[in-house]
Amino acid sequence: MRLHYIQHVPFEHPGIILEWAQEHNHVLSDTQIYQGYPLPSQEDFDWLIVMGGPMNIYEEDKYPWLKQEKVFISQSIAAGKIVIGICLGAQLIADVLGGKVTTNREKEIGWLPVSFAEDLQKIPAFSDFPRQMIVFQWHGDTFSELPPNTRNLAGSEGCRQQAFTHGQNVYAFQFHLEIAESTIKDLLLHCSDEMTTGDYSQTPKAILNNLPYLKQMHKYMKKFLDRLESISKIGEIQ
Template sequence: MRLHYIQHVPFEHPGIILDWAQEHGYPLSNTQIYQEDAFPAQKDFDWLIVMGGPMNIYEEDKYPWLKKEKEFILQSINSGKIVIGICLGAQLAADVLGGKVTKNEQKEIGWLPVTFNENIKKESVFSDFPEEMTVFQWHGDTFSQLPPNAYSIAQSKGCKQQAFVYGGTVYAFQFHLEIGENTIKDLLHHCSDEMTVGDYVQTSEYILNNIPMLEPIQKYMKKFLDNLSESRV
């Protein structure tokens, strides 16, 4: 099984997903899109992970590579690849599948709970997930309208759409289960301007004091990946 990931900024990479792939000996390749790397041929990978970033999916004038990336993601979905979208990556997946991405009423930044709904039981890859989990959030946009034939699996008080599944091959997460301590610190440094006052925006001090919350969410990300890989054997 060969994994390919798209990285939009130097400081936001797949984190624990990289560790998991290396532990299992799965080949990894990547497109550093901010360096204008080329996308691979569809025959050269099996899973696609699309990472987050401070840009928005509708800023094609500012980030012209977004158009080509959207085309590549849709091509990957249509080719039957496993596609895992995280934050911006989830919004890109929603967009190419016919959903709608807009500003959320509230920003969510920090350690915040999400609740998983009954739909999660449709997917065995989430068999070990609890009904509620405190996750790491950093977003201002959301997929306010799901793509046709997709279904929501999670929500929070600050954001109605937290995650969706499409076709048994696309898994889109608004929140971060993959993130590591260094990436959190980098976000606090590079994206501090996004930390405006809000009901669901925590302080840098609070975020850093709760770094131990990473351990359980990383565990669930690895379990999801294990289940997903086993289901494809």
Template sequence: MRIHYLQHVPFEGPANIVNWAHKRGHKLTGTHLYNYEVVPNIDQFDCLVIMGGPMNIYEEDKYPWLKYEKKFIKRAIEVNKVVLGICLGAQLITDVLGGKVTKNPEGEIGWFPVNFKSKGIDSSLFKDFPEIMYVFQWHNDTFSTLGSGVRSIAYSKACKNQAFIYKDRVIGFQFHMESTKSSIFSLIDNCEDEMTVGSYVQTSEKIKSKMNYLKIANSLMDDFLNQLESIF
């Protein structure tokens, strides 16, 4: 499988997805949009992974590459590529599919439980997922309204849509199961100004004290990616 990722900032890359891809013998390439790198031809990859980032999807004046990134994502979906969006990546997919991305009532930063709905657990992609799992969150915006044909499959107390599926080939996660200890520390170092007081915003000390959740999250992400392989 040929996997291509879109990266928006230097400190938020594919993290543990790199380890999974190498273990499974897949080709992994990437476009660093913040460096204005050119995206590949649509026939040069099988699976597109869109990473997170601190910018918002509507900040096209500040980040002009967002415009052609959205067009590229739309084209990938139109030609039936497998597309996975994480955090900002899921929000970009939502925008492309006609949904709405807005400020969430509560910012979520830290380790919090997410509930998977029965129709999410019933999908073969999530066959090994528990109904409730602790995941790492770092977002203020969210996909508040989903586009036509998009199914919400997870929620939390702070955020009504935490994951979605579209046509069984396009998946979005608001949370980060791909994180590593290093990538989480990088987020803390680079985005500490976002860690304001809130009901769902943990301190850096609390986040670091809950790293025991990371191994489970990575294992579930590997399970999900293993199931994703079966599409090809």
């Protein structure tokens, strides 16, 4: 299987997804789009993973490559690719599908609980997930209105829509199940100006003290990827 990911800044990479892909002997490729590198042909990959970043989906004047990326994501969805969006990536998916992305009422930064939909386990890719999990958050914007024909999967006190799916091919996560310890430390270094004193924003010390939560998050991200791979193989056979 061929996985392609789009990266928006040097330090926000796919984390545990890279490890999972290597364990399964999948082919990995990437576009460092912030450097002006070209996007691949749709024939060159099977899954598309769209990573996070400090920019906003509506800052096309500042980041002109956003326009090209939105078209590419839309084409990938139309082509029936598996498309996974994380944080900014999830917001880009919401935008191209007709949702609304706006500033959230408060920033969420740090380790915070999300509650999953009661019927989440009926969705094959999430059959092993718990009802609640502590996840890593780092966002100020969110998809305040879901796109048509999507299903909300999770919410929290600070952000009522945390994840959604569009059919069995498109998955969007506002939070970071994939994130590596090194990326968290880089966020604290490079994006400290985004930190606030709100009810859902933690201090650097609290964030670093709770790094053990990574183990559980990575466990469920790998479970999700395993299930998604099985589903996609069945689809290919059919």
